[in-house]
Amino acid sequence: MNRTGFVYDERYLKHITFDGHPECFQRLEAIVAGLQEAGLMEKLVPIAAEPANQKWIEAVHSIHYIVRIEDACLMGLPDVDHQDNSICRDTYDIALLAAGGVLKAIDQLMAGRIDNAFCAVRPPGHHAETEKAMGFCFFNNVAIGARYLQQHWGIEKIAIIDFDVHHGNGTQQIFENDSSVFYYSIHEHPSFAYPGTGRDFEQGSAEGEGYTLNTPILPGRGDMDYRKKLTTDMVPAIKRFEPEVLLVSAGFDGHSSDLMSGVNLSAEGYKFISETLMNLANRYTGGRLISVLEGGYNLDILSSLVADHLKVLIEQ
Ligand SMILES: [Zn+2]
Secondary structure (H helix, E strand, C coil), X not given: CCCEEEECCHHHHHCCCCCCCCCCCHHHHHHHHHHHHCCXXXXXXXXXXXXXXXXXXXXXXXXXXXXXXXHHHHCCCCEECEEEEECCCCHHXXXXXXXXXXXXXXXXXXXXCCCEEEECCCCCCCCCECCECECCECCCHHHHHHHHHHHCCCCCCEEXXXXXXXXXXXXXXXXXXXXXXXXXXXEECCCCCCCCCXXXXXXXXXXXXXXXXXXXXXXXXXXXXXXXXXXXXXXXXXXXXXXXXXXXXXXXXXXXXXXXXXXXXXXXXXXXXXXXXXXXXXHHCCCCEEEXXXXXXXXXXXXXXXXXXXXXXXXX
């Protein structure tokens, strides 16, 4: 049994989006209730979150952008950059706490106190670009974690695997010229899928060419396509790259009952994804894996998908 860390903080509920917004605080309430019900809480190592030091946010985002988010919250504006990115007065502080939660999990991992971790944080991060809030995301939690691993813990090579059903345009943009962070995303595309990026010919540029790998999945497809693609493109790519740590953008919005996508993954399909990730971690990174919540909007199914994900992290 692994020592699996669990990052959660009640303050994550204080990022209040507008009524009816899919990225609502009830998502985390559902996850926590589901983990308690499944008897998993006592098997997890709780990790307390702290706000990230601004210097680590600056490792990814410009000061100008950071201040823009802070000012928008102070002024009581309803959103940043697009009406999707709903904010309240506390959003800036909670976004720092979300990134900071990931950094705390990394500290525990690198100190050898845990084997892997899941970070139940919000707001999510993978759509946030260097200078732009997008898709409910403000600070790119996983990208900040990658830079922290490199600059604070001296890790050279990191792979980020993003199985949220939407393309992590932010993470791709942040690392597209960088050969030290390999970015893999499997997501719905084409059709109307948000954000519209992540075509298979987007493979990074300059020094980063070949270090971004996008796997589009057609709407209506599900477990079989994921199984085939993950086995034939992700696994060999990670084997070639030889990362020292795996970071995961964990989105559960590709489930057939989640209205945010046209992809039809089942709970079994998600279990396969989790098992494949843990296989890779056990084989290439000494088990070091930090998984960070991104999407997942059907409150009836989200908690059981997260519970299944955590079972694999604990047991495998
Ligand atoms: Zn998503």
